[in-house]
Amino acid sequence: LAKTTQPISMDSYEGQEVNITCSHNNIATNDYITWYQQFPSQGPRFIIQGYKTKVTNEVASLFIPADRKSSTLSLPRVSLSDTAVYYCLVGDMNNAGNMLTFGGGTRLMVKP
């Protein structure tokens, strides 16, 4: 399983764009990159998933360079409610039994 490395914590202010980068140097050919958000005392919530280049949905964008050894989650115009822990995970989505190995995550604090 590919190991991921993220910054332990980040601070931002309301209205700013936040970019959280994740390193996954030993990502495998069949691996996808998935980001989750977790609030205290809640289960992780799916944010976005991608394989290469750029993926965008209604809440975030995911940028993946050609070598796929890293990825960047971009949150546009964050609000106080975006304060949470963000996890980057790498795994084979084609494998029905593929479990997820969580790294340490990035604790994002959004300030007023």
Next chain:
Amino acid sequence: GAVVSQHPSWVICKSGTSVKIECRSLDFQATTMFWYRQFPKQSLMLMATSNEGSKATYEQGVEKDKFLINHASLTLSTLTVTSAHPEDSSFYICSARDRGKGNNQPQHFGDGTRLSIL
């Protein structure tokens, strides 16, 4: 879609009792579900993989006789913490994938169960 529900959300019980936690996929079928444990300020740690109709697969260091897993149907997996002790107090979370929508589907997580053993 792809909702995973856990019950109960919070349980407090005396040391030595057994506690059952349910994980249901509400709008899809899941042949595989996963159970995680999370201690305060720490990341999620995979405990076991629950397989419908067969034995669960446990991660190294997780006692299978302590944490009993039953996956009797395509929409329900249960985790029973037997003879619970204070050190078993933790946040337990399950997850599942909706394979009915094809490959490349992400895992969806329940809202977790806070277990407190007195």
